[in-house]
Amino acid sequence: MIAPAAHPALAYARARRAVIVDELKRFVAIPSVAGDPAHAADVRRCAEWLAEHLRCIGLDARVERTSGAPLVVGRWSGAPGRPTVLVYGHYDVQPADHPAEWTSPPFQPAVRGDELFGRGACDDKGQLWAHVKAIEALLRTTGRLPVNVLCVFEGEEEAGSAGLLDALRRSPERFAADVALVSDTPMRAPGRPGITYALRGALSLEVEVRGPRRDLHSGVYGGAIHNPLQALCEIVARLHGADGRIAIPGLYDGVHPPAPGERAYLARSGPADAELLANAGDAPAGWGEHEWSAYERCTLRPSLSVNGISGGHAGEGGMAVIPARAVAKLSLRLVPGQDPARVERLVRRHIPRLAPRTVMVEVRTRFGAHPARMDPRHPALRTAALALRDAFGVAPVFLRSGGTIPVVNALMDALGAPVVLMGLARPGDGMHAPDERMHLPTLFRGIDASIRFLCRMGETAPALRGAIR
């Protein structure tokens, strides 16, 4: 089954591949790093660039202010009575701190083979591009869209989505839609599409340990006082038990067990431990709660990661210093049944108890995000599955993801509608890592899938309201 509108649009997109890649390179070249004051101007520039592009393809688009980073909103409302599809994406990107670890500079996008390399290439500029180009193809070839479309592209997903979350809370009616379409997740495997039906939530924190007022000479004072960096290591080391569980009392309270049959489905359809470890940069061994598979540990179960430590001298050469302060960036991932605010209270209560009296400790919250879970049997998810099957020639797998898209839960609440997470990144595409890349054949199939999804949605007259958690 294929809608008549799809044919010319699919052909248009196929003919324009070189242009589509060139455009994406320009998009990736803008270093719109989330949450870094040094890149705030780049974030604004990126929003303006994207809004202008949406206007060029025929949407009514503008950059809206929020309490955080600017929001790019693009509308096409020419199909009254038809469903409205909210297309969500984010134009902000992770930092690229270690340019030496990149084969080519992170903000000088480069095509090698059939991959486009650059920070944000797949997370999320390349993935959102699939939908922008699908909309363009339909508008250019048929002069209209099979559904109403509301594009919502935010600029701080990687820093907690505060601005968009605020806007969704304050005026959910502005975002009214029958389904949200989001591509910001991995596929099952190269060539094997996936629809993610569960995301972990997040709680991002900083733990600061302070000792002396200033850095000290570690020769002159070493042994006399508690080194704040050592004390921080001691605290971090005590956040996990020997069993790999997070050692914060109460943290696992309320965690939902898997649905009936879910573990069997995940074991059958998801990666085995060996495959997951291979995808995880050939990690030398699995680690964590041994009663759960690696796939389950990083999707069904909460986790706590230390993402960075600062304090003291980390550069070349020696620096015989006892640092006055040391900071650890921690992020927890939360699963259904865990409320970020409650977990935050548990962490804020527990960490000071771990801190000895020889130092001062402060816990700062950066952001929290709720976990999300959709019913894989929901009609919108099934429609997406058919579109992916037709585009990729193979049926998609329903996946749980360990990642977080802070806004997904909020979209479900605000819209009262399901969110379709149509992943277009391969597991090895380096989201958040050096040499991040977009696999271009996957991008092109993603455009096909998006065209097919929009056409199929245009034909499903009955509203699809009512996401099942």
Next chain:
Amino acid sequence: MIAPAAHPALAYARARRAVIVDELKRFVAIPSVAGDPAHAADVRRCAEWLAEHLRCIGLDARVERTSGAPLVVGRWSGAPGRPTVLVYGHYDVQPADHPAEWTSPPFQPAVRGDELFGRGACDDKGQLWAHVKAIEALLRTTGRLPVNVLCVFEGEEEAGSAGLLDALRRSPERFAADVALVSDTPMRAPGRPGITYALRGALSLEVEVRGPRRDLHSGVYGGAIHNPLQALCEIVARLHGADGRIAIPGLYDGVHPPAPGERAYLARSGPADAELLANAGDAPAGWGEHEWSAYERCTLRPSLSVNGISGGHAGEGGMAVIPARAVAKLSLRLVPGQDPARVERLVRRHIPRLAPRTVMVEVRTRFGAHPARMDPRHPALRTAALALRDAFGVAPVFLRSGGTIPVVNALMDALGAPVVLMGLARPGDGMHAPDERMHLPTLFRGIDASIRFLCRMGETAPALRGAIR
């Protein structure tokens, strides 16, 4: 008692104070950071500048190549039959990684009140300046020196002194002298001079923990594998016992007990815990082996400090990453009875045992240095005590220092002579810390003391050979 030569020299130095400070500012402005490839050219430039200055004041000076950083050597040999004083100092400086923590930029020296601020102001450019200016004052006013002088100023003290140590091992005869004079240590207190008779040795290491081949998204993979940064924290946390002792088997074997009466002398003359903690940037509490005072813990006892940790994202904003690798810089301080090579073997054996099989660990040695101890009753130390008493108007205290001057032990071996450690930094002058400074009235008294020491040494005909450990 004051030698006739001293009077005009003391007056000359007094009249030239403004010039002396201006010269020191030019010296401090050169960012001769030790061991950092990015500053190698600055180190060479600083050596050339210093050699030229020594030539200007009348020494036969040149820059000598070593296996490491260049050595500045200046000679005056016009007093046959008189003792030779080797003046040691170092023109390299610690890094200044956090310029925001400085009141004025670290390499733009600035005088505020009676202090000169800048990286290296007291460690060691300002302190060695006292002796250079004493030599100048004597040469300019009397046309000669009361002793033969050999200035040896190295460029990598803060990175282990490899080049000078090599040169001392290969051709000790080139450094023949009856006593070495070194100012690279703190005084007892402001206005209260000190002679350091014991230094700790050092062992500087890096511990690297590696896991996956590349950084991973901590959402997608958090919980599945052992985070190298977490594993590193777990290793660091296990390097000390709850009793504050270093938990490396065998580490305390052979540690010399204090000499008879030494603990009583240290308790009487040295800082009490409260004073030491106040000097230590108002550290909130003491920490470590409770059976030793804070002063003893950081002088008589070994210590292990973590000086910095890298891995993951330490900058602004979030970075939800599991780093592929994490590195800790560690430095041990060693006391008499501990051999750096033996301790290195203990550490290299122990740390891999702490590492779980879920990660790979590598220990790299940066450098080692022997501890040193002199007999406070040695005639050279007593002569220095008299010079300091006359210059400061108060008798100096004999101190143990927790710091390391790698070359002191090697000088004692090569020369078979004592090393006089005449400290001219106040405890709060920020050696290795932001807002490092030289107290100018102390610098001027240091010049006085150096003039008096050289004159007194010229009068002590009998050689002073034979350092007592």
